[in-house]
Amino acid sequence: MTRRRAAIALVMATLACLATYPARADDGYGLWLGPAADTATGAEIEVPRRSPTIDRAAAELRRSLPHLPAAVMLATSNASHLVMLDLDTRALGHEGYLIREVKIGNRPVILVTGNSDVAVLYGAFSLLRHVRAGESTAAINIASAPAIPLRLLNHWDNLDGSVERGYAGQSLWDWWTLPDFKDPRYDDYARANASIGINGTVLNNVNAKAESLTAPYLARAAALADVFRPWGIRVYLTARFSAPIELGGLKTADPRDPAVAAWWQAKADEIYRLIPDFGGFLVKANSEGQPGPRDYGASHADGANMLAAALRPHGGTVLWRAFVYADTDPTDRAKQAYSEFRPLDGKFADNVIVQVKNGPIDFQPREPVHPLFGAMPRTRLAAEFQITKEYLGFATHLAYLGPLFEEALDTQTGQARGQTVAATLGAISGVANIGRDRDWAGSTFNQANWYAFGRLAWDPKLSSQTIAREWSRQTFGNDAQVTDTVTAMMLRSREAVVDYTGPFGLAHLFGPDHHYGPGPWIADLKRPEWNPVYYHRADSDGIGFDRTASGSNAIGQYAPTIAARLARPETTPPQFLLWFHHLPWTYPMPGGETLWSAMVRRYDHGVAEVEAMRKQWATLKSRVDAERWAKTDAYLGIQAREARWWRDASLTYWMSLNHLPLPAGSPPPAHDLAWYKQQRFPFAPGAPH
Amino acid sequence: MTRRRAAIALVMATLACLATYPARADDGYGLWLGPAADTATGAEIEVPRRSPTIDRAAAELRRSLPHLPAAVMLATSNASHLVMLDLDTRALGHEGYLIREVKIGNRPVILVTGNSDVAVLYGAFSLLRHVRAGESTAAINIASAPAIPLRLLNHWDNLDGSVERGYAGQSLWDWWTLPDFKDPRYDDYARANASIGINGTVLNNVNAKAESLTAPYLARAAALADVFRPWGIRVYLTARFSAPIELGGLKTADPRDPAVAAWWQAKADEIYRLIPDFGGFLVKANSEGQPGPRDYGASHADGANMLAAALRPHGGTVLWRAFVYADTDPTDRAKQAYSEFRPLDGKFADNVIVQVKNGPIDFQPREPVHPLFGAMPRTRLAAEFQITKEYLGFATHLAYLGPLFEEALDTQTGQARGQTVAATLGAISGVANIGRDRDWAGSTFNQANWYAFGRLAWDPKLSSQTIAREWSRQTFGNDAQVTDTVTAMMLRSREAVVDYTGPFGLAHLFGPDHHYGPGPWIADLKRPEWNPVYYHRADSDGIGFDRTASGSNAIGQYAPTIAARLARPETTPPQFLLWFHHLPWTYPMPGGETLWSAMVRRYDHGVAEVEAMRKQWATLKSRVDAERWAKTDAYLGIQAREARWWRDASLTYWMSLNHLPLPAGSPPPAHDLAWYKQQRFPFAPGAPH
Structure with a gap:
């Protein structure tokens, strides 16, 4: 019996050591x-x-x-x-x-x-x-000292708790329990923003509901403002331009109507009684179905200035978005914002800021900068970036956006000697990637994009590499191997997404609505500029959008020195080649290979880069806490599969047009074109509603 | 200089002590x-x-x-x-x-x-x-040993991440990142369920999408099943009855069509290849717009048995909901499920369980038990409870549901000697109150409802008081004052909600769609049984639904001994008085006061009980961690205001009908009826879509 007990005890002791259940590590909440x-x-x-x-x-x-x-x-x-x-x-x-x-x-x-x-x-x-x-x-x-006075997050958060183009869970703002309950997370949010110099936040979606301006919602916004105030963060709201009709019972929202102006003045007064340091309104007007002054034949300046007058006595600002394009305008979509806003330079009140997306289309993995930067010297401008990755793989794909922000901010406008985009800015807005997910941004690496936005908004001269190293050390600690490896992964990541989704300036090739997977073949949507074929213009002979004088002449909206370089493919930066030029598939690239061959090489490179990131991350398994490591590893696995899917779907489609073979060594796509066309994502997150 | 330094140092030291920023305490994640x-x-x-x-x-x-x-x-x-x-x-x-x-x-x-x-x-x-x-x-x-073999949570979670009647954030299941990423929270969820004996979970909404049965979603369900399996938890799915049409391209979903049966057999085989211990299907058929066998003139038994045959080779179960009522049926809604299902007793396959809501209408703060319990002796039955508080104040109101569950489970059916509802059950389902909120259930006290459901499902003989004490000690520790106070709060809480929303068996007086605030005046919805006036039938003379032989005779669906007691108001339990009887406002209650006076007293009592809970909670400020204390305190403040709103709105409306004064000492409502009718909740959480 004693021997048996001893044997059992030995087995037990051994098993006791083995039977440990893996411990939870860092869930990323601490950013x-x-x-x-x-x-x-x-x-x-x-x-x-x-x-x-x-x-x-x-x-x-x-x-x-x-x-x-x-x-x-x-x-x-x-x-x-x-x-x-x-x-x-x-x-x-x-x-x-x-x-x-x-x-x-x-x-x-x-x-x-x-x-x-x-x-x-x-x-x-x-x-x-x-x-x-x-x-x-x-x-x-x-x-x-900060280079840009207003450094804002824009939350595209709906009042029902959903987040347009949000991939990190529900809206942080629990409107239902506000203002009574102030979730401690609101304070943590403000603290994180203050730590990187963000000094304002727009609480609700630019696709606005008038209800956000009603008394119950203003009381809730005021409760958030109270939490944010000690952290130096002002609250802004979007304003639905037709609110005087919907809330005030007026017959019109014409900005030239005194009753409309009076309604907004009273609304501004009401807001400032609740929020004495209210930042102001962000307005999406006459854009994608939103109401605006153009509905009444008034100009964007008329609309913005009327709101600005209501805010002026209180020190508030109107941020007026320049993201407009019309289904009635047959010209190149990339040109329309400039065409509409450039003539208004000098007509905006001095507490209006015109908010311009970084590129002329819509937050693509890469775009040239918007031609309005530098072109409105008598107007205060804001640059609007997307921190959330609507077109860069949602929460799962690793794409460090520091290089994207930096590339735009550092671009010379050509309008004044040495002037960069950053130098033209009175404000900078980042469409937030933040939700109620425990790690705030949907992944650890997405936190870096929030961080990089704030750091660059404070100091646009910082390099994205410096920020990546700094972020890695704050986030993962000072292990040099971790810092080096994480920084290297981050710095290759955005270019990888560009390569596997749309190299050489191809853009907007995403499936409609979801903006997740490839849909370069899509040609049947109602408005021409909603269709990917509008943007790539590929056929059996060639590919790309001719935006030179022989085409839409969008290059004419840039400063002459810039336009001169963009006029010829040879002097156009390769990363924008097909944004500005329609070229034959056989166009000879520098070094002699054909455009088609170079394109395939870039797609293959994008796929390979993701595999390289996976391998790099694998080396950190013992150096990073288990929870963040495992989630990142799983996400890189998704990205690797989907990079291949993007590459295969795109090449299959291009080959259906050009009938060219793949260069030697480039693997055939896994499926035929019909298979790629059949993929559906009925419940993709972030779709507008 | 030295004195100055000393003075500064003294001031500093003092301030250093004062300037502490409050520390975070327990966020409730640990349940x-x-x-x-x-x-x-x-x-x-x-x-x-x-x-x-x-x-x-x-x-x-x-x-x-x-x-x-x-x-x-x-x-x-x-x-x-x-x-x-x-x-x-x-x-x-x-x-x-x-x-x-x-x-x-x-x-x-x-x-x-x-x-x-x-x-x-x-x-x-x-x-x-x-x-x-x-x-x-x-x-x-x-x-x-458990009294009921199948103890299930029903998640009304949609594939887009929303949760019907969910008030604790998004769905736990992140379908977008499954199956690649298994959030550690899935394991924590299963652990919590296992700790209270839950052994199955239905992942998706009874208002089902066919897509939940497609290969991508089955792979995701399988990933969850892999996480849950070691915890003894089986995965179930809802099945949209028309899936053979929507997914299989068939022309019909008629359960008697061999091609339909073959489609489901193949689907079941596919599921079991991925999930060998798959639990089975939960089906809402021919109910509130859902497709079902009645669309083809087949019976509920025909539909359920066809699905059961597909699952039988694999050991799976069909849970078939009895929650049916038809816009074409003019009879009392409370009678319709019994009328349709009672004749099918003995016709269901032995791997079918008919799932019956606890009461005959829809999860009201109080209902009599459903007449089907005990009335289908040759059929396996499940009781369906709502853990989520659709009609009990969403996440914010404190309402411990242990007494509600206990009251139903302990009710004598009258159908067999000593038989309780609990004794009739082969399964029990609780509509989950769980989401991605950090504290899982939207509040600490809501966690107690999840806990009580599991504990009672295992042992229906436990008292709700015992469970409340047990939960308090597990949740807040063994401080006797905390245990006593928390238990006392819990035990009065559900009755308080009954009192301020609908005393004496009044039910379904909620505003439509949101089911949050009072709407007893609503009479203009399309289907008669959607309107609160259908349920209370109040006019200048009296109030209540006559369900005796002189009215709808719903009492005839209960066992004769029960029905005999319900036939007369004098022998009807007071808490069900107006559920079964239409009575004059002046009806003399036991003790002599009029029905109206007794009603007002109950409304006032409900309001007072919430104030009492607030006061009790206030005494625990130093004994409960700061974070959970503050959130609960804020929520009790909301509840106190809204209990008063419910009471005031209800009384104002009743007085508009009966023109009776309030009894002496009962305060006048804060607003007039028009004000209460104007309240709108356009973005209330949990609405179906």
């Missing part, structure tokens, strides 16, 4: 801010004057900053005992910060200062980034 | 299972034979069980070294468990056993409940 550090070893934080904002700055440092050789002081530049330091903080403006080791009474202090409480908050987050990246605070001296 | 305990002090767990299920049982005990005087052994009853114990486990069946202190080789061991791995798992969770409630394990001897 780049990570979990709280052990406060017992924290830094000494000094706060001469408290405020809700300064308190948050102090709490951040107490939560995450390790012990430092010197105390950290958080104080605005007008604090009395900073006077003797004689700091010149004028260049910091309202939001810029200074982090500098100073002596206060012979004692070394790491001073975090600025001309406002929120500047100090931004400085605190900057100091955290600095320290958490392993940098020394000895003789620290960092000064930074 | 009643709580956070993991410190494993360093854990119990000794012995596992003679491992399996995925036993491993999970062992992990649970290692995670949460404190050190015990004896080792715990997890073993099925056929384990070789249990033979000498000569345990009689026959009465335990397949799922029942035994927890008993035994001697194995003179060593005391707490044995957790049963006739299957899942029985051991259930035993492990039972042991955990026992210990976490502070009970001793000395001479422990617990044997328990």
Whole structure:
């Protein structure tokens, strides 16, 4: 009996060790801010004057900053005992910060200062980034001020909780339980935004419902504004242009009608009573079915200025979108916004900002910049980017958008000497990729796009590579192999999506409605410009959209120096070749291969790049927490399969037109064209409704 | 300078203490299972034979069980070294468990056993409940077997991620990333269900889409089944009856057509290849627009038996809902299901279960039990309860449903001596209240309804009070004041909702579509039985639905002893008075007051009970973690306001009919009837689409 017991005990002990159930790791909720550090070893934080904002700055440092050789002081530049330091903080403006080791009474202090409480908050987050990246605070001296004054998220969130083009779960805003219940997550959201310098958020969809301006919803927006205020974040709302009819019972929404103007003035007054620092309205007018001033023969400037007048007494801003194209306008869709808005330059009130998408079509994996940048010198402009990946694989595909943002912001407009797109901006908007998913953005790597948007909005001169490294270190820690590998994956990722969806400037080849899979063959949608064939114009002879003088002459909307380069395929950047030119399949590319051969090579390269990312990620299995590793690995598996699907479907279709063989070594598509055409996605997330 | 520094330092130190930012507490994700305990002090767990299920049982005990005087052994009853114990486990069946202190080789061991791995798992969770409630394990001897073999959740989850009548966020199932990505939350879901004995889950909405039966969705369901299997949980799917037309291209879905039967047989075969332990189909047929066998003149039995034949070779079950009522049937809606199904008793195949809602209408805060219970002795029946609070205030109102479930399960059918509803059941289904909200069910107290459903499904003889205490201790810990207060709140909560929405058996007075606020005045909807006025039949003289022989004679569907009591208002239980009788406003109630006066008193009581709950909760502020306390407090504030709204709107409307004054001391409604009629909820959650 004793021997038997001993044997059992041995077996038990062995099994006890084996029978562990895998532990949960990091679910990604902490974003780049990570979990709280052990406060017992924290830094000494000094706060001469408290405020809700300064308190948050102090709490951040107490939560995450390790012990430092010197105390950290958080104080605005007008604090009395900073006077003797004689700091010149004028260049910091309202939001810029200074982090500098100073002596206060012979004692070394790491001073975090600025001309406002929120500047100090931004400085605190900057100091955290600095320290958490392993940098020394000895003789620290960092000064930074934002290049663009308004740095906004645009939430395309509907009042029913759905999110148009959202792939990270429901809307964060639980309108049903607001204003009574303020989910602690609202605070976490504002904190994350403040940490990267976002200073405004548009709560609801540009495809707006008038109800968002009713008293119950304004009370709810006000509750969110109360949560966001200490973090330096202002609330904006979209405004449905016909709201005076729908809510006010007026017969018209004509912006020139005094009753309409009075209705908006009263509405603005009502809003500011609830939200004294309300940011303003974002308006999608006369675009894709939305009402607007053109319904009454008035101009976009008439509409925007009427709203701007209502906001002016309160200091609010109108963001008026330039994303317009008309089913009655037969000209190249890429030209229509410029044609409509360029003549209005100088006609907008000074609290109007015209918000222009980064490219002339619609958030494609790659577009040339919009010709309006630099072309409206007497108008304040905003650039609108999409952080959510409507056309880049939704939440599952890994596509780091830092390079996309950077490419657009750094582009020379050609309109003024050395002028970049970034230099033309009074505001920047990013269509949010945020929802109620636990990891906020649908994947860990999608968090990097939110991060990169904020960082570039603050400082467009940062490189996307620098941001990728910085984000990786904040998110995964300072393991050099992780940082190097993650950064390398990120930097190849967006180009991979371009390659497997539409190389050489091909665009808008997505299946309709869902915008997920390939649909280059689609030609039967009602409006011509809804069809992929409108954009690629491929036939048996060639492919591409002739936007030169022999075609739509969209190049004529760019500055002459730019237009001259785009006029000829030889001088057009290869990544925009087929955006601007219709070329034969046999067009000789630099190096001698045909266009067709080069296209196939790019598709194959896109597929190979995803496989390369998978392999890179596999090397990090033991270096990244299990939960984030496994989800990313699963998503890369999806992306690998779907990159191949994109490549195969596209090539099969092109071959049905050009009847050319695949170059040697390029594998045949897995299915015939009919199979690809049959794929359906009836419940794809993010579709508008 | 030194004094100044000292002064500054003093101020700093003071402020450093003050400037703490409130810390996050418990977000409710852990449900009643709580956070993991410190494993360093854990119990000794012995596992003679491992399996995925036993491993999970062992992990649970290692995670949460404190050190015990004896080792715990997890073993099925056929384990070789249990033979000498000569345990009689026959009465335990397949799922029942035994927890008993035994001697194995003179060593005391707490044995957790049963006739299957899942029985051991259930035993492990039972042991955990026992210990976490502070009970001793000395001479422990617990044997328990489930009273109802199939204990199912029904998810009304749509393929687009929305949840019909769901108030806790999106569907848990992320169909878009399945089957590639298995969210760890799927495992947590299964674990929580296993801990309360749930052994099956219907993944999708009874208002079904045919697409749920296509290959892509079956692969996704199979991935979930793989996660759930070790937890003893089988996957079921709803089946759209017309799928052979929509997916198979057949001209008919007539269940008597051999091609239709062959299509379903092939579909069942396909499913079982992917999910060998697939549970079966849940079907809503010929109900609220859903297709079904009646479309072809065939009976519900014809339809159910055809599907049952397809599942029979694989051991699957058809759950066929009895929730039918027809716009072509002018008789009392409460009678129609019985009229249609009672004649089919004995005609259903033995792998068909007819699933009957607890009451004859639709999940009202209170209904009498459905007359079909006990009336189909030759048919297997399931009771369908709603755990989600479609008619009880969505996620925000606190309404513990244990008493509602208990009341129905304990009701005598009158059909056989001593027979309760529970005794008639071969299955029990609960319409889930679970979504992607962090706390799963939209509030902490909603978690108790999920818990109570599972516990009562296992053992309908448990009292709802016992379950409330047990849940409170698992959820909030063993602080006696918390347990007592929480239990007291829970036990008064459902009756409060009954009182402020519809006392004395009034029902279905909700605004249409949203089913949230009061709409007793609504009379203009297309089908008569969609209108609240259909149910209350109030006019200047009286109120209530005459279901006696002088009216619809619905009472004739109950057993004669029951019907005899219901025939007269004097012998009808007061809580069902107006369900069965139309009575004058001046009808004298027991004790002498008029019906109207008694009604007003109940409305006022409902409002007062919510205020009482608020006060009780306030006493727990320092005893419950901050996050769960604050959310519950905010929700109770909403409920208090809305209880008053319900009371005021209802009384205002009744007074517009009966022109009676309010009894002395009862406060006048806050608004006039027109105001209440104007309230709109265009974006209420959970509406079908």
